[in-house]
Amino acid sequence: MSTNSLKSSRQQMMFFFYCSLLLSIFFLIQIRYTLSLDLAEWTASQYTLLFLLLSFVVICFLKYQCYSRDLKRDSQCIDLAEKKLTQKKNALYQQVSSMNPSDFGELVADLFRIKGFKRIFLTPRMNEQFYDIEMYLEDQKVLVSCLLNANTHEIPQSYLERLHLMMRNQQIDQGVFVTLSPFDADCYTFAKDKPIFLIDGEQLIETLIESSDW
CATH class of the missing domain: 1.10.287 (Helix Hairpins)
Structure with a gap:
C-alpha cells in the first residue's frame, strides 16, 4: 500500500x-x-x-x-x-x-540511453574530472555536463556558466548538469530562465532506481 x-x-x-x-x-x-x-x-x-x-x-x-x-x-x-x-x-x-569519473560519465550516458536518447558521445574535460556528453533526442541536440563530486561541497554557479557558454558557442538549445552533490541556491536562480536542467545527487539516485535494475 x-x-x-x-x-x-x-x-x-x-x-x-x-x-x-x-x-x-x-x-x-x-x-x-x-x-x-x-x-x-x-x-x-x-x-x-x-x-x-x-x-x-x-x-x-x-x-x-x-x-x-x-x-x-x-x-x-x-x-x-x-x-x-x-x-x-x-x-x-x-x-x-566510489566510481572513477570515467565510469560515472558512462553511467550517466547509460541512464540517458534508457530514456531514449541516441548518438551519445562522451568528452573528458578538466583533467578527466569533468565529462561533457553530447546526445540527441530525435533531431534535438543536448549537451550534458556531469561531475562526480561525491562530497558535501555544493556545486557553484560558475559550473553552470561554463555549461551555458558552451551551449551558446555550439548553438545548443538544451543543457543538463548532472552531479552527485547538491547545487547551491545561486544555481537554481541562474538556471531558472535558461534551458538548463539540474539533476543533483538525490534526483540521480532516484532516477537510477526507477530506470534500471539497481
Whole structure:
C-alpha cells in the first residue's frame, strides 16, 4: 500500500466515524423522547429501537477495530518499505561515489540511453574530472555536463556558466548538469530562465532506481 492509499483509508475511517456519530446522536434523541423509564410500558417498537442501537454500537466497534488493525498493518508495511528504500539509496550512493569519473560519465550516458536518447558521445574535460556528453533526442541536440563530486561541497554557479557558454558557442538549445552533490541556491536562480536542467545527487539516485535494475 502506498502513502496515498494509506491517507485514503484514514479519510474513509474518519468519514465512517462522523457518519456513525450522527447516527448515534439520532438514536439517542429517539431514545430520549420515545422510551419510558418504566420497562413495563415499553412496546415492541421500543425494544426494537434499543436492539438496533446496541447492534449499531457493536457493528461500529468491530468496524473501528478492523480499520485500526488494517491501518496499523499498512503503516508498518510502508515504514518497512521506506526503510528498505532508504538503505538501497544509501548503498547505491556509496557505490556511485566510489566510481572513477570515467565510469560515472558512462553511467550517466547509460541512464540517458534508457530514456531514449541516441548518438551519445562522451568528452573528458578538466583533467578527466569533468565529462561533457553530447546526445540527441530525435533531431534535438543536448549537451550534458556531469561531475562526480561525491562530497558535501555544493556545486557553484560558475559550473553552470561554463555549461551555458558552451551551449551558446555550439548553438545548443538544451543543457543538463548532472552531479552527485547538491547545487547551491545561486544555481537554481541562474538556471531558472535558461534551458538548463539540474539533476543533483538525490534526483540521480532516484532516477537510477526507477530506470534500471539497481
